[in-house]
Amino acid sequence: MSLKHHKVRVGISIGDFNGIGPEIIMKSLNDKTITDFFTPIIFGSGKLFTYQKNIFKLNHNFHYITETSQAQSDKINMVNLWKDNVNVDLGKPTEESTKMAIESLEAATNALMNGEIDVLVTAPINKEEMLKHGFAHAGHTGYLEEKFGKKGLMFLVTEDLKVAVSTHHIPISQVAENISKEKIKKQIKMLNQCLIEDFQVERPKIAILGLNPHAGDGGAIGNEEIEIIEPAIRELFDNGILAFGPFPADSFFQPNKYKNYDAVLAMYHDQGLAPFKTLAYEEGVNFTAGLPYIRTSPDHGVAYDIAGQNIADEQSFSEAIFMAIKIFKNRQEYNDLMNNRMQPRRNASSNGFDEDLPRENHH
Incomplete structure (x- = not known):
């Protein structure tokens, strides 16, 4: 229904x-x-x-x-x-x-x-x-x-900017050991499906940030980009997912860059959330993507520090409510579309024939 x-x-x-x-x-x-x-x-x-x-x-x-x-x-x-x-x-x-x-x-x-x-x-x-x-x-x-x-994905969203993070609340010292090619591939696929299903983006373009400064500078500042991130992106791109990168994080969040993409996958919490919270300020919503x-x-x-002073701004909470409602309706619409697409075409003809039967059985 x-x-x-x-x-x-x-x-x-x-x-x-x-x-x-x-x-x-x-x-x-x-x-x-x-x-x-x-x-x-x-x-x-x-x-x-x-x-x-x-x-x-x-x-x-x-x-x-x-x-x-x-x-x-x-x-x-x-x-x-x-x-x-x-x-x-x-x-x-x-x-x-x-x-x-x-x-x-x-x-x-x-x-x-x-x-x-x-x-x-x-x-x-x-x-x-x-x-x-x-x-x-x-x-x-x-x-x-x-x-x-x-498994879910921490996904910070506004209308214009959407940033997911590969590793969630872990110490910086543990970030490198917590990224892998398979994990990044899985997260990009999850992000791609979320953008289609929950945000009605037909062909999502996803930017992936590098882990190291300058995205590793060709291996001069770490090999994670060459050994882990680039192969994951290339494999997915070859299979039809529009994944791009890895981009240096320090210059990516300029409006003329990030606005070319539907979402960004950052490698760790502050790499994605510091620019997001600066740009989105009170409009940002935290959405756990990939969950049922x-x-x-x-x-x-x-x-x-401001509790009880009647100065807290409710805008982000209000946005969270209406974003949840919007995602619910988008997801419902997507599921209806998929279910209708998968329905066998029975009784489609006004002549009473079952179109799923071979034509020679229609007498």
């Missing part, structure tokens, strides 16, 4: 509530007509959000529910995971805020996998504190990969 006119159910995990998570969530949902476009379902605490909405002088009416199935499409739904009072200490992580961030994420992810929400938008977490309290991953991406049993479920988040952190 096509979901063309289906109002998308957006699940929201609250992140660390002592950061700016609840503030940017509520500001993103502040428009009275917001529920005309999608159905918000927050996995949080009624008491916590009531306390914080008073701080920020926001006038939200939440529809409190105990199960996701009780959500109403014209309301801002709150799955009330904790009914007790919550100790808010804005500006610093606590054991309570960290445990709640983990529980919210787990509840929202389970709802996503059970088909109770269509997409997941995650508010910022404190990775270090979550690791201390038993969370086994250095971020959302690793957690979701384990839950969904599939859709998850987005804003491209910033918990921002303890």
Whole structure:
């Protein structure tokens, strides 16, 4: 069944509530007509959000529910995971805020996998504190990969600039040993499919950055480009994927260069994210590409330094919501197209003949 006119159910995990998570969530949902476009379902605490909405002088009416199935499409739904009072200490992580961030994420992810929400938008977490309290991953991406049993790709996106990173949250000293020809090939293929399926780019052009300064300078500054990256690009290009590079990272992000490509694959976190966050600023969205479920988040952190001051900008979070909805609809359209293409042409003729049968059987 096509979901063309289906109002998308957006699940929201609250992140660390002592950061700016609840503030940017509520500001993103502040428009009275917001529920005309999608159905918000927050996995949080009624008491916590009531306390914080008073701080920020926001006038939200939440529809409190105990199960996701009780959500109403014209309301801002709150799955009330904790009914007790919550100790808010804005500006610093606590054991309570960290445990709640983990529980919210787990509840929202389970709802996503059970088909109770269509997409997941995650508010910022404190990775270090979550690791201390038993969370086994250095971020959302690793957690979701384990839950969904599939490798994903950290993909930072705006309308004009899309940057994926080959290695995620690992020390710089481990980057070189964590790239390989097969891994890069797999990631470029994933990126290519994501651009076609999720962003409706018909023939994606993908730029790949080198690992070393000046993309290795022909082997003078490292051999990874010659031994790993170039062979991966060449092999894929010969098989019809428009992959180009490796390009020196220091000069690539000039508008006249990056705008010639639909996406960029950087070799490590800061190589891709530093220029992305400089250029995209508040519009950027973090999307985990290549997974069977859709998850987005804003491209910033918990921002303890401004928590509770009513100055957090919700634009990146709003963009994350609408990007998730857009990807959901694009993916649905793509799947419908593929399914229709694969349907056998039965009963296509008005004369009642089955066109799949050989013509000589038509008497």
